[in-house]
Amino acid sequence: MKISYGYFFVFILFIIAFSSFKRKEKDQQSWIRINLLGYPTQSGKVAVWASKTDQIPDRFEIIEKESAKVVYSSTNIKSFGAYGPFTKTARLNFSDFKQNGQFFIRANGVISPLLLINNDVYKGAAxxxxxxxxxxxxxxxxxxxxxxxxxxxxxxxxxxxxxxxxxxxxxxxxxxxxxxxxxxxxxxxxxxxxxxxxxxxxxxxxxxxxxxxxxxxxxxxxxxxxxxxxxxxxxxxxxxxxxxxxxxxxxxxxxxxxxxxxxxxxxxxxxxxxxxxxxxxxxxxxxxxxxxxxxxxxxxxxxxxxxxxxxxxxxxxxxxxxxxxxxxxxxxxxxxxxxxxxxxxxxxxxxxxAEDNWVDDIELAAALNFKNAKNDALKYAELEKTTPWMLKDTAAHYQYYPFINLGHYELAKQLDGEEKNKITGYYKQGIEQVWNRAKTNAFYRGIPFIWCSNNLTVAFAMQCNWYAGLTNDDSFTELEQANFDWIFGCNPWGTSMVYGLPNWGDTPVDPHSAFTHLKNYPIDGGLVDGPVYTNIYKGLIGIKLSEADEYSDFQSDLAVYHDDYGDYSTNEPTMDGTASLIYLLAAKEAQSKPKKH
CATH class of the missing domain: 1.50.10.10 (Glycosyltransferase)
Incomplete structure (x- = not known):
């Protein structure tokens, strides 16, 4: 049987890019980061070009895995400058590509990880x-x-x-x-x-x-x-x-x-x-x-x-x-x-x-007793319009917890008119604060790299999702998706931050966990803490990497992430962060299904 050179080329690149083990590709200078879980057919879809060179592609292609044919080509590329370890970055937007299947993105000779597009990509993840x-x-x-x-x-x-x-x-x-x-x-x-x-x-x-x-x-x-x-x-x-x-x-x-x-x-x-x-x-x-x-x-x-x-x-x-x-x-x-x-x-x-806020908790409790405590809920909502970390570049550990004001959501659902607009407006204020930081980089990253930054990222994606649902304002849809994509591999390190999800992609294998370290038990589904500011990492007590850093090419003066048992600051899973992710994954799965008319 004859095999086309095009198919053979893609097959070889597939083998190189998706070996199940992790390794550092010393000669590689540019990467394409994607959501490793995949994208629903009708959703927004953006990959990030990240390079240590001055190159920005002027075109990218989508190659179907099975046929090795180019099935899509686009110049919808938004260029950005340096970010973290990269000299040049860009957003590759292929939202108008709606074909189901398994693909690769190719730009300037660089091949992405396996790209999945279908309406079941999030099925069972929660x-x-x-x-x-x-x-x-x-x-x-x-x-x-x-x-x-x-x-x-x-x-x-x-x-x-x-x-x-x-x-x-x-x-x-x-x-x-x-x-x-x-x-x-x-x-x-x-x-x-x-x-x-x-x-x-x-x-x-x-x-x-x-x-x-x-x-x-x-x-x-x-x-x-x-x-x-x-x-x-x-x-x-x-x-x-x-x-x-x-x-x-x-x-x-x-x-x-x-x-x-x-x-x-x-x-x-x-x-x-x-x-x-x-x-x-x-x-x-x-x-x-x-x-x-x-x-x-x-x-x-x-x-x-x-x-x-x-x-x-x-x-x-x-x-x-x-x-x-x-x-x-x-x-x-x-x-x-x-x-x-x-x-x-x-x-x-x-x-x-070091939790430092409490009126959001009272607001939520009052909102759930709406008939008897509506005025209390409104009063406390006014006292913390925006979750404080959204206004800042840093915060102490769990200083503003939960990382999302749940009370605003539960309260707004029960209001209408000006009262509802006021509460949803508080969500918008917080989102805009993060967006003002995020819009300057290709990853749309506006979340501070504090301890448990992944938990903040999940919470923020939830807030964007809730705001859109409450108001029918989709202004921040791409920002929401970027935060969700970040968790599953569209980040400088190119790794999912959830142990074992997806099982074909790069995910944590050496978390800070007795289960894995002592017994080699998998901790399926655990969301790890996520990257921290490099200056925070350097100041923490008792951290020592146990192995060579497979992500050394992607560490920077901005932030670090290590898939290493010795780093409790970036690679320890958390129960509450995982519970929040379960909600977000459930929302994503439910919303990925085409609406019935």
Missing amino acids: DFCLRYMRQQRSGFNPYLKDSCHTHDGFVLYGQKAGIKDSTHFDASGGWHDASDYLQYSTTSANAAYHLLMAYRDFPQVFGDEKQANGLDGKNGTADVLDEAKWGLDWLLKMHPEKDIMFNQLADDRDHVNMRIPKEDNQYGKGFERPLYFISGEPQQRGKFMNNTTGTSSTAAKFSSAFNLGAVLFKSQDTHYSKILSQKAKTAWRFALKKPGVTQTASVKSPYIY
Whole structure:
């Protein structure tokens, strides 16, 4: 059988470009970055040309993989200057190409990774990321088919509620926060809320392949709802009585070594771990004290998760729904007990979740009680119109959390006229602040490279998506897509930031995780922290790369990312970031289907 030279050429380039292992191509000076997951047929589609030369292509082509034929050619190229490690960059827009299939982009002799275009490119991605959430379970862990942290926990700082230190409360369950085994109420409540919201807004996207305990087997409930309930059950334990609420379980003494969860005994009381009561007052932060000022930020997140859970479980489990509804009320009152933020505590290091805003949390809780608290919701919305990080080039770790104002969305959906326009206008203000930074570079990157920058990127894409849905204003559609594309490979490093997704592309293989490092267990679906400013990276404690940097060609004075176990700042997966991504992936899958007329 004869093979055309054109087909042979593309085939050879395919082999070179898509070998399953990672390697540095020392002679390559230009690259084409794409969303490795692919693009729906009708969506906007932009690749980024990134070069260490002065070259900008004047034309690019799309080559069909199967036939090796050029099926599209375009000069729709928007040139930009230097960015990060690159001298010249450009946006290659092929939004008008609507053929389904598998392709490559070619420009100036450079071939892109495999390009997929069809309306199923995001199918199953949200459920795939649920694998990581199940793997993060504490109590019974379905991935390990074993139990851990069943002795938690003993109380600290409980004097204000008349609780003696070291009093035991059952706090087993929930999710480990990241690759360590700390558990935070604020991130867990936010994660549970995102999962609940994903099921509420896009139930058709999710399957039922697991039991409530996470093991194989259908149980008549969508897996995402099972996962949300796992989080809610733990939050109920963390708010056992109306005047008792805990902010975290365990602390940074966890970081003494890497181990499998059931080996966790770092706190001087066997396998029991400390429970930090929400006192509304400063607590330990290494050699210092944190800046806790009140009870609102965490307690309001509890209230919101309980309220939404009560609505969604009402038709399935009336008794459980009533419990959640009652707890939502007591959590609301706890939030108002002392307005202010509750920060996390640490014992050995200065690193904490330094949350510094709380009115957005109260707004969300009020929005979910709209009939009784509409005026409260509007009042608090006015107090934080724009999530503060959007106005800045940098911020402290989790300083403005969640990274999106969920209250604006839930409130705007229930308003109309001028009231709705005012709230959606707040979203627009934040988007424009980021756009003013993003429009100057080819990646449309306006998100600050702070710790967990991927979490901010996902949140911002959600905000753009919500703004468009609430207003029918598609002005920021390309900006939204650029942020989504960034997560899945259209970034300077050319890698997806989600472990194992897609399984044919470049994704993390050496994350900062005991599961992979000690046991070589895959952490499917975990969203890693993402790139950080180079000056932040250089100032962090205890980072040492364990292997040669396969992305060394793409590091710069601007930002770094390492797929290396030794870099906890850029390559550690997070539970709450993954939960947010599950919502975004569900939205993308649902919206990729052609609308029925």
